[in-house]
Amino acid sequence: MYLPSHFAWTDRADQLAFCRANSFATIVHDGPDGPEAQHVPLLADDVDGRLVLHGHVAIGDPLWKAAKALAIFTGPHAYISSAWYAVPDMPPTWNYLAVHAAGTLTPITDAPTIAKLFARLADIDPERAVWQAQMSPAGYVKLNAGLRWFRIDADHVTAKAKLSQNHPADRREKAIARLLASADPHDQATGRAMRRSLDGLPPWGGGAPASPR
Numbered sequence: 001m002y003l004p005s006h007f008a009w010t011d012r013a014d015q016l017a018f019c020r021a022n023s024f025a026t027i028v029h030d031g032p033d034g035p036e037a038q039h040v041p042l043l044a045d046d047v048d049g050r051l052v053l054h055g056h057v058a059i060g061d062p063l064w065k066a067a068k069a070l071a072i073f074t075g076p077h078a079y080i081s082s083a084w085y086a087v088p089d090m091p092p093t094w095n096y097l098a099v100h101a102a103g104t105l106t107p108i109t110d111a112p113t114i115a116k117l118f119a120r121l122a123d124i125d126p127e128r129a130v131w132q133a134q135m136s137p138a139g140y141v142k143l144n145a146g147l148r149w150f151r152i153d154a155d156h157v158t159a160k161a162k163l164s165q166n167h168p169a170d171r172r173e174k175a176i177a178r179l180l181a182s183a184d185p186h187d188q189a190t191g192r193a194m195r196r197s198l199d200g201l202p203p204w205g206g207g208a209p210a211s212p213r
Contacts, residue, residue, distance in 0.1 A: 001100050001158050006166050009159035014202035015099050016051065018159075019044040021209045022075040025053075027152075029066035029105070038063045042071060042152075043120055051101050051154040054108070054117050056147045063105075064148035070102040071152060076189030076210040080164060084178050085171045095162050095175075095190050097203060101154035108149040117149060161203040163194045172198050185210040 009015065019025075019042070027038045038061060043054040053071055057063050077096035108114060122128045135143075164172045172194060179191030189210040193203040 001098065001160055003158060003160050004166070007160050007162045009097070009099075009161040009203060011202040012046070012049075012051075012157075014204045014206075015157065015159045016044055016046055017206045018075060018097060018204040019051070019053075019073045019099055019101075021204070021207065022073050025055075026072040026074075027055075027063060028070040028072065029063055029068065031062055036062065041121065041124075043117065051157050053101060053152040053154065054149065055152075056117075056121075056149040059146050059148050061148070064107050064150045066105050068103070069105045069152050070100060071154075073099040073101070075204070076186045076193065078179055078182075078184075078187045078190035080175050081178075084174045085167075087171070093162075093164070095164060095194065096160075097162075097190075097193060098160050100158040101152065101156075103153045103155040106151045106153070108151055114144060114149050118144075161193065161197060163190070163197045163203060165197060169198060 023041050023044065025040060025042045027040055027042075028035055029038075030036070038057060040055045040057060040063070045052045045054075063069070075097045077094060080093045080095050082090040082092045108117070122132065125131075164175055167175075176191050176194045176198070179187040179194065182188060182191070189207060192205075192207060196205050197203045
């Protein structure tokens with residue numbers, strides 16, 4: 001990911017909070033015919049200072065057989081019109097937040113570990129007790145027989161918060177005002193991230209993910 005220094009996002013705790021809030025990631029890996037991308041909900045943890053990701057795919061998905069993988073987490077994004085600045089020769093742009101985590105992928109076969117991961121992933125569902133009560137032990141075994149769990153130990157994390165940091169504060173203030181006044185949740189979330197960045201704070205700040213566009 002192209003990363004000019006003024007867009008570098010270095011706060012690891014903020015990155016982790018972002019990954020957890022925007023956990024439906026795109027995972028890129030080498031397939032038999034070239035690069036492939038899968039879309040997978042991931043659990044994100046800090047383990048001894050390293051970002052560690054867990055997820056699962058269907059047994060027929062080639063991802064779990066990959067040696068290396070790149071997980072891409074994206075969040076709010078917004079078009080920034082140059083008309084807001086009233087400055088000549090200024091092009092428009094797009095602001096966004098993204099975290100890329102690349103590392104070794106390891107399949108998980110340990111049943112107790114899989115049970116714990118399954119329970120953690122199910123915690124996002126407020127109605128999980130209903131379907132869990134309806135699932136028999138045999139049904140659970142059959143379900144897991146068709147899945148393959150994996151772990152990605154991120155050796156390299158690149159995080160980018162492109163929030164108009166290359167513009168003077170007055171222009172950023174104008175863009176923030178426009179975004180916060182928008183009815184689009186992505187615009188609003190991007191405006192909040194810009195506000196935090198302009199105030200010298202980590203850009204995500206534990207915010208809730210924006211609704212999909």
